[in-house]
Amino acid sequence: MKRLSLLNAPLVLSGAFFLGASASAQTPDYRADAIHLLELIDTEYAYAHRFDGRNPARGAQGVDPDSVTDAASLLRFAECAVNALQDHHAILGVSSPRSYGLTPSYNDLWVEVREGAYVVTDVRAGSPAQAAGVQPGWRIASVAGQSLDEAVTGLCGGPFETDAAKGFAARVLAAGPRDQAREFVFFDAEGQTQALTLPNLYQVETPERPLINVTDRDGVRVLRFNDSLGDEGLIAAIDEALSGPRPDGLIIDLRDTPSGGDTLYARALMGRLVDETKPYQRHALPQIERDTGVARQWVEEVLPRGDSLAGVPVVVLAGRWTGSMGEGLTLGLDAVADAVTIAAPMAGLLGAIYDYDLPQTGWTVKLPTETLYHVDGTPREAYRADIVLDSADRRGPNGEDLALERALELLR
Incomplete structure (x- = not known):
C-alpha cells in the first residue's frame, strides 16, 4: 500500500x-x-x-x-x-532502541570525507556537540571505541566505497544508537586528541519553543522557524508573524528545520509574499518514464492569500540542518519572491517520500518516490545558494551570527 x-x-x-x-x-x-x-x-x-x-x-x-x-x-x-x-x-517507520538515529533530525555532527579523513564540516547550533566545544575542521578518529574506518567498513548496507558513501555511513555512526551515549575520539585543529562523551539526541529534552521566533532589527523582520514546518498551528503563526506594519525587509531563517514538513505550510508562507499565482517547484515520477518511456512531470504553484507582502525584499538563511521541506521552501522563495539565499550546503534530502506498508507486518517504509526540482530545472539536492557559506551557523569570535549579519547588511 x-x-x-x-x-x-x-x-x-x-x-x-x-x-x-x-x-x-x-x-x-x-x-x-x-x-x-x-x-x-x-x-x-x-x-x-x-x-x-x-x-x-x-x-x-x-x-x-x-x-x-x-x-x-x-x-x-x-x-x-x-x-x-x-x-x-x-x-x-519502526525502530528498536539500538537503531541508529536519523540524520539530520537527531544528529548534531555533519561528517564528510576529505583527503581520506573523516572531517566534521558542521556542528548543529545549540547542540550537545557544540556545547562540548566540537568545531568544524575537527577529525573523527574513533566512535564507540572503534576506528571510524573500521566502523564504516562494518556498518550494514555496505560496502561504502566512495567518499560520499563513506561520509553517509560516518553520519549514521555519529548519530549513534538511540539508547546510548556517543563515545568519540577527535583530533582538534591543533592535532590534539579530544575524547568526548556526548548524549544521544533522543535522550536530550527539547525545551518548549514557539513555532516561529519573530524579532525586529531596525525595520527588518526576522522569522526563525523552530523545526516547525509540519506543525499544526503554523499557518496561524505565519499570519501572526507577518501582521502589523509592512516591514522594510524579511529574513526567513530556516537553519533549524531538519525534520522537514508539509508543502501546505510552505505554500502558506509563500502565498503571503506574492500577488499573483507563481510556480514554486517541479515534480517528476521517473519510474513512469522508466516503465513506459513516457515522462511525467508537473509544476506546483503558489497562490496569493491574505494581505500581500509582495515586493518586500526577502533573504533566506539555510544550512546543513535545513532538511526536506526546508530545502524546498528555500528554493521556492528563490523562485516566487526573488529572495537572496545565504546558505551552507543544505541536508540534501532527496525528493519527496511516500509511505509504503509491508503487507505481512504492516510496518511502514518511507522511500523518496518523486524527484524534485527548482522551477529552473535544477535538482533540489544540487541547488547552490546566491551566497555560499562553509557553515551558515558558524559564529564569529565574539559569538556573532555571521550569516544573519550578512543578511541584515544586504537589506540595509
Whole structure:
C-alpha cells in the first residue's frame, strides 16, 4: 500500500519492536516482507540513477532474505537495505532502541570525507556537540571505541566505497544508537586528541519553543522557524508573524528545520509574499518514464492569500540542518519572491517520500518516490545558494551570527 507522506521526516517509533497490525492474527511471514521491501526499492525508489539503475540493497551487507525469521531479523534486514541507498531521506517507520538515529533530525555532527579523513564540516547550533566545544575542521578518529574506518567498513548496507558513501555511513555512526551515549575520539585543529562523551539526541529534552521566533532589527523582520514546518498551528503563526506594519525587509531563517514538513505550510508562507499565482517547484515520477518511456512531470504553484507582502525584499538563511521541506521552501522563495539565499550546503534530502506498508507486518517504509526540482530545472539536492557559506551557523569570535549579519547588511 502506498500513500504520500505528509511529513517528510515523521516521528519514528522507538522502544520495543513495533509489531503493528499484521495482515491477520497469524504469525507474519517476515521473509515475505523482506522480499517485498527489495521489490519496493526496485520499482518505487526515484534515485536509482545514482547506482546506474540498479538496486544497491541487493547483495549489500546484512541484506539476505533467507536470514529473516522473526521481527528482530526483519528490522535488521530493513535497516541494512535502507542504509544501502546512502540516502538520509529513506527511513523506516519502526525502530528498536539500538537503531541508529536519523540524520539530520537527531544528529548534531555533519561528517564528510576529505583527503581520506573523516572531517566534521558542521556542528548543529545549540547542540550537545557544540556545547562540548566540537568545531568544524575537527577529525573523527574513533566512535564507540572503534576506528571510524573500521566502523564504516562494518556498518550494514555496505560496502561504502566512495567518499560520499563513506561520509553517509560516518553520519549514521555519529548519530549513534538511540539508547546510548556517543563515545568519540577527535583530533582538534591543533592535532590534539579530544575524547568526548556526548548524549544521544533522543535522550536530550527539547525545551518548549514557539513555532516561529519573530524579532525586529531596525525595520527588518526576522522569522526563525523552530523545526516547525509540519506543525499544526503554523499557518496561524505565519499570519501572526507577518501582521502589523509592512516591514522594510524579511529574513526567513530556516537553519533549524531538519525534520522537514508539509508543502501546505510552505505554500502558506509563500502565498503571503506574492500577488499573483507563481510556480514554486517541479515534480517528476521517473519510474513512469522508466516503465513506459513516457515522462511525467508537473509544476506546483503558489497562490496569493491574505494581505500581500509582495515586493518586500526577502533573504533566506539555510544550512546543513535545513532538511526536506526546508530545502524546498528555500528554493521556492528563490523562485516566487526573488529572495537572496545565504546558505551552507543544505541536508540534501532527496525528493519527496511516500509511505509504503509491508503487507505481512504492516510496518511502514518511507522511500523518496518523486524527484524534485527548482522551477529552473535544477535538482533540489544540487541547488547552490546566491551566497555560499562553509557553515551558515558558524559564529564569529565574539559569538556573532555571521550569516544573519550578512543578511541584515544586504537589506540595509
